[in-house]
Amino acid sequence: MQNLALPEEVLLSIDKPERYIGNEINAVYKDKNNIAVRFAMCFPDVYEIGMSHLGIAILYDMFNKFEDTWCERVYSPWPDLDKIMRVRKIPLFTMESQEPVRNMDFLGITIQYEMCYTNILQILDLSGIPLLASERTWDDPIVIGGGPCTSNPEPLYAFFDIFYIGEGETRYRRLLDLYKECRSKNVSRQDFLIEAAKIPGLYVPSCYETDYNEDGTIKEFRPLHEGVPGTVLKELVKDLDDTYYPEKPVVPFIRATQDRVVLEIMRGCIRGCRFCQAGQIYRPVRERSVEFLMDKAEKLMKNTGYEEISLSSLSSSDYSHIEELIDYLVKDCTDKKINIALPSLRIDKFSVDAMSKVQDIKKSSLTFAPEAGSQRMRDIINKGLTRDDILNGAILAFKGGWTRVKLYFMLGLPFEQDEDIRGIAELANDIAAAFYETVPKDQRVNGRVQIVASTSFFVPKPFTPFQWAPQNTAEQFIDKATKCKRFISEQLNQKVIKYNWHESDVSMLEGVLARGDRRLAPVILSVYKKGNIFDAWSEYYHHDNWLKAFEECGVDPTFYTTRERSDDEIFPWDFIDCGVTKRHLLNEWHKAQQGIVTDNCKDKCSGCGSARFDCGICVRR
Amino acid sequence: MKVRIKFTKYGVVKYIGHLDLMRYFQKAFRRTDIQMIYSKGFSPHMLMSFASPLGVGIEGYGEYFDVEVADSEDYTLIKDKLNVTMAEGIEILDVVLLPEGAGNAMASVEASDYELEFHKENPLSEELLDKFLKADSVIFVKELKSGPLPVNVKDLVYDIRLIKENVLFARVNSSSADNLRPAALLTALLSLEGKNLEDYPYHTLRREIYRKNGSGELVPMGDVND
Ligand code: SF4
Ligand code: SF4
Numbered sequence: 136m137q138n139l140a141l142p143e144e145v146l147l148s149i150d151k152p153e154r155y156i157g158n159e160i161n162a163v164y165k166d167k168n169n170i171a172v173r174f175a176m177c178f179p180d181v182y183e184i185g186m187s188h189l190g191i192a193i194l195y196d197m198f199n200k201f202e203d204t205w206c207e208r209v210y211s212p213w214p215d216l217d218k219i220m221r222v223r224k225i226p227l228f229t230m231e232s233q234e235p236v237r238n239m240d241f242l243g244i245t246i247q248y249e250m251c252y253t254n255i256l257q258i259l260d261l262s263g264i265p266l267l268a269s270e271r272t273w274d275d276p277i278v279i280g281g282g283p284c285t286s287n288p289e290p291l292y293a294f295f296d297i298f299y300i301g302e303g304e305t306r307y308r309r310l311l312d313l314y315k316e317c318r319s320k321n322v323s324r325q326d327f328l329i330e331a332a333k334i335p336g337l338y339v340p341s342c343y344e345t346d347y348n349e350d351g352t353i354k355e356f357r358p359l360h361e362g363v364p365g366t367v368l369k370e371l372v373k374d375l376d377d378t379y380y381p382e383k384p385v386v387p388f389i390r391a392t393q394d395r396v397v398l399e400i401m402r403g404c405i406r407g408c409r410f411c412q413a414g415q416i417y418r419p420v421r422e423r424s425v426e427f428l429m430d431k432a433e434k435l436m437k438n439t440g441y442e443e444i445s446l447s448s449l450s451s452s453d454y455s456h457i458e459e460l461i462d463y464l465v466k467d468c469t470d471k472k473i474n475i476a477l478p479s480l481r482i483d484k485f486s487v488d489a490m491s492k493v494q495d496i497k498k499s500s501l502t503f504a505p506e507a508g509s510q511r512m513r514d515i516i517n518k519g520l521t522r523d524d525i526l527n528g529a530i531l532a533f534k535g536g537w538t539r540v541k542l543y544f545m546l547g548l549p550f551e552q553d554e555d556i557r558g559i560a561e562l563a564n565d566i567a568a569a570f571y572e573t574v575p576k577d578q579r580v581n582g583r584v585q586i587v588a589s590t591s592f593f594v595p596k597p598f599t600p601f602q603w604a605p606q607n608t609a610e611q612f613i614d615k616a617t618k619c620k621r622f623i624s625e626q627l628n629q630k631v632i633k634y635n636w637h638e639s640d641v642s643m644l645e646g647v648l649a650r651g652d653r654r655l656a657p658v659i660l661s662v663y664k665k666g667n668i669f670d671a672w673s674e675y676y677h678h679d680n681w682l683k684a685f686e687e688c689g690v691d692p693t694f695y696t697t698r699e700r701s702d703d704e705i706f707p708w709d710f711i712d713c714g715v716t717k718r719h720l721l722n723e724w725h726k727a728q729q730g731i732v733t734d735n736c737k738d739k740c741s742g743c744g745s746a747r748f749d750c751g752i753c754v755r756r
Numbered sequence: 757m758k759v760r761i762k763f764t765k766y767g768v769v770k771y772i773g774h775l776d777l778m779r780y781f782q783k784a785f786r787r788t789d790i791q792m793i794y795s796k797g798f799s800p801h802m803l804m805s806f807a808s809p810l811g812v813g814i815e816g817y818g819e820y821f822d823v824e825v826a827d828s829e830d831y832t833l834i835k836d837k838l839n840v841t842m843a844e845g846i847e848i849l850d851v852v853l854l855p856e857g858a859g860n861a862m863a864s865v866e867a868s869d870y871e872l873e874f875h876k877e878n879p880l881s882e883e884l885l886d887k888f889l890k891a892d893s894v895i896f897v898k899e900l901k902s903g904p905l906p907v908n909v910k911d912l913v914y915d916i917r918l919i920k921e922n923v924l925f926a927r928v929n930s931s932s933a934d935n936l937r938p939a940a941l942l943t944a945l946l947s948l949e950g951k952n953l954e955d956y957p958y959h960t961l962r963r964e965i966y967r968k969n970g971s972g973e974l975v976p977m978g979d980v981n982d
Contacts, residue, residue, distance in 0.1 A: 147813045152771040158843055388776045440783030472800045
C-alpha cells in the first residue's frame with residue numbers, strides 16, 4: 136500500500152485531508168523506473184479550485200499519453216498545512232507518487248490570476264526550490280509557467296526559468312525532447328535554457344534584458360543571445376478536433392468547485408469587448424465539431440460517473456451548433472438522470488426553452504452581463520447589446536417563469552460619467568418594471584421579482600484596447616459605488632433591487648500586477664516574505680503588507696495604474712505577439728474614445744491580425 | 757429491488773469523510789451499466805442507506821450500505837462490475853439481495869467489532885483486562901447538551917479480549933440508542949489504571965457490523981435472511 140508524504144497525525148489534524156492523499160479515480164500512476172521525464176503540474180491554489188481547471192486536465196492527459204513522461208499534480212497546501220510543513224520541514228510533494236516536488240524534472244505552474252502570485256512563491260519555497268531562477272542548478276526542476284497571466288509575465292520574470300506563451304498542447308513535446316537530449320549530453324542548465332528560448336512560443340526571461348527611460352517607461356527590450364527571437368508569437372491549436380482532450384479526467388473524492396463533466400465547445404470569442412483580455416488573446420475563434428463533443432460527452436460521463444455536465448466557452452450562444460448540441464444533451468442526460476448546467480447563454484426563445492427543461496425555474500436565476508448601464512458606455516466598450524435586447528430577454532424569461540435576475544456591471548470604465556452610473560440603476564429598474572408589466576398579479580410565482588445588480592471595478596489588462604487606459608483610484612472606485620447605490624435607491628422599484636460591490640484594494644493590486652514590469656518582482660518577493668499567501672482569499676489578504684512592500688522596494692503603484700499612457704509607449708508585454716496587432720488595439724482604443732462600435736468576427740472581419748494563424752473563423756467566414 | 761453491499765475502506769481512503777464516500781459510490785455506480793432507481797425531482801439521486809458512518813481516519817473491513825437497483829438487474833454481477841472501478845482500499849466483498857420488508861442498513865445496526873491497536877506506547881495488559889472484567893461497573897461520562905451523563909461501559913460490551921499484546925478486540929453496542937464509541941471504551945478502560953487515553957496514540961479498525969435476527973441473536977449485517 137502507498138505511503139503518504141504526510142504522517143497520520145498531521146492528516147488527522149488538518150482540514151480536509153483528502154486534498155493531499157491522491158489516489159482519486161482516474162489518477163495516473165506509472166512505474167517511475169521506466170520514466171525519462173517527471174513533470175509536476177501545479178495549480179497554485181487550493182485543491183478544490185485547482186482540480187476544477189480544465190486546462191490542467193488537458194495537459195495532464197497529454198503528458199501522460201507520452202510514454203516516457205509521468206505527469207503528477209501539485210496544489211497549494213492550505214494555510215493550516217502550510218504552517219505544519221514549515222515547522223516540521225516537510226517538503227512539498229506531488230499527489231500521485233507523494234514524492235518531493237524537487238525530485239521532478241519540471242515544475243509547471245499555471246498562472247490564472249494575479250492574486251495567486253504569492254502562492255507561486257509558496258509552492259517554490261515549500262518545495263525547497265530557490266525562489267530566484269538565477270540561483271537554481273540541475274538539482275532543481277525547470278520551473279515553467281503558463282496560462283492567461285503569461286500574456287504579461289514580466290512581474291514574475293525572476294521566479295521562472297521559462298514561460299510558455301499560448302495554448303499548451305503544441306510545443307511541450309519538443310521541449311521534453313530537448314531536455315532529454317541536453318541531460319544526456321551533460322549540457323549546462325543555462326545552455327539548455329538558451330536552446331529552449333529558440334523553440335516557438337517559449338519565453339526564457341533570463342535571455343532578455345530591459346532598459347528604461349528616465350520617466351520609468353520602457354526604452355528597449357532585447358534578447359541577449361544570438362538566435363533568441365526578439366518577439367514570441369503565442370501558440371495555438373489550429374484544429375480543436377484533432378488534439379488532446381481527456382476522456383478519463385481525475386475525479387476528486389471531495390467536492391471540487393467544478394464538480395461535473397466539462398465540455399469545452401470552442402476557444403476564443405467572436406466579440407471584441409474592449410475591456411476583455413480573453414476576447415483578444417484566444418483569437419481566432421475555433422470550434423469543436425458537434426460529433427466530437429457528443430462522443431466526448433458520452434465517454435466522459437461513463438468514465439467519471441459525474442451527475443452533471445456543463446458546457447464551457449467564453450460565449451456559448453455563439454457556437455454554431457449550440458441548438459443541436461443542447462438538444463442532444465437534454466435528451467441523453469434526461470435518460471441517464473444527469474443534470475445539465477447551461478452556461479450563461481444569450482437569452483432567447485431557444486435558451487429559455489432549453490433551460491426550462493433542465494433547471495428548476497423557481498430556484499434558478501437568470502444572468503445578464505451588460506457590463507455597462509448606458510448605451511453610450513456599452514458602445515465605448517463595444518458590448519454589442521442594446522437595452523431592447525436585455526429587456527426582451529428578461530420579458531421572455533419572466534414569461535417562462537423566472538423571477539430572479541442577476542446583472543453584472545463594471546465601474547471605472549474609461550470615459551465614465553455620472554450618467555453612465557445612473558444608467559445601471561435605470562436598467563435594473565426597467566427590468567423590474569418589465570416584470571410587473573409582463574406577469575399578471577395572480578401569476579407571480581414567488582410574489583415579486585428579485586434583481587441583484589453587482590458591480591466590479593474595472594482593471595485594464597494587457598492586449599486589450601483599454602491597455603492604454605488609466606485605472607481609477609481606490610477613492611474614485613468607492614465614490615462611484617456609493618453613487619451607484621444612491622442612484623438605485625432613487626428608483627421606483629428600488630425595493631426589489633439588491634446592490635453588491637467588490638472591494639477596491641484588490642482591484643488596485645490586480646491593476647499593478649496586470650500591467651506591471653520586471654521592477655515588481657522584488658515587491659512580490661518582499662510581500663511573500665512578510666507572510667502573504669492566498670491573496671485571492673479575502674480572509675488571508677493583507678493589503679498593508681503590499682503597501683509596505685511597495686514602499687520598501689521604492690515602487691510607486693500608481694505608475695502602473697492611474698498613469699496616462701501615450702499611444703506610442705512601449706509596454707512590458709510588447710515582446711509577445713498574441714496574434715492581434717498593437718495597431719489594431721490602438722485603433723480600437725481610438726474608436727472607443729469616439730464611441731464607435733466594431734463588428735464581431737462573424738458579421739465582418741476587422742483585420743485584427745489573427746488571420747495569419749490561418750484557422751478558425753478567419754478561414755471559415 | 758434492494759441489495760446490501762459489504763465493502764472495505766482501508767489505507768489512504770480512510771481519510772475520506774462519510775459524505776464524500778456516499779458521493780463516491782454514487783459516481784461509481786454511474787461508471788457501471790447497473791440500472792439504478794432514483795428519487796424524483798430536478799436533481800435525482802440514488803436511494804442509499806449506510807449502516808454506520810465511519811469516522812475519518814478509521815479503517816473498515818466489513819462496512820455496509822443498501823441501495824436500490826432496477827428489478828431487471830442480476831444482483832450477482834454487481835460485485836464484479838463495481839470492483840473494476842474502485843479506488844485502492846475500497847473493495848466490494850459481497851452483494852446480497854434484501855428480502856421484502858427487511859429493515860434498512862442504518863436502522864438495523866446493533867453492534868460492531870473493533871480492533872484497537874496502540875502503535876506507540878502500549879497501555880494494554882491482561883491485568884488491565886482482568887480489572888475490567890471483574891469490576892461491577894466501569895464508568896464513562898458522556899458530555900451531552902443536557903449535561904454530563906455517566907454510562908456503565910460494561911453494559912455495552914459484548915466481548916472484549918487481547919488479540920495481540922497491543923491490540924484490543926471489542927464487540928460493542930452500536931445501536932442508535934446505546935452506541936459506544938471505541939474512544940469512550942478506551943477512556944474508561946485506561947481510567948482503571950489512572951491512565952489518560954490522549955497519551956497513547958492508537959489506530960481504530962472496524963472489522964464487522966451486526967444486526968439482530970428474528971431470534972434476537974447478533975448476526976453480521978450481510979446475513980439478511982429472516
Ligand atoms: S463576449 Fe465580450 S466579454 Fe465575453 S468573452 Fe467575448 S469579448 Fe470577452
Ligand atoms: S482576422 Fe478577422 S475574423 Fe480573424 S479573428 Fe481577427 S477580426 Fe476576427
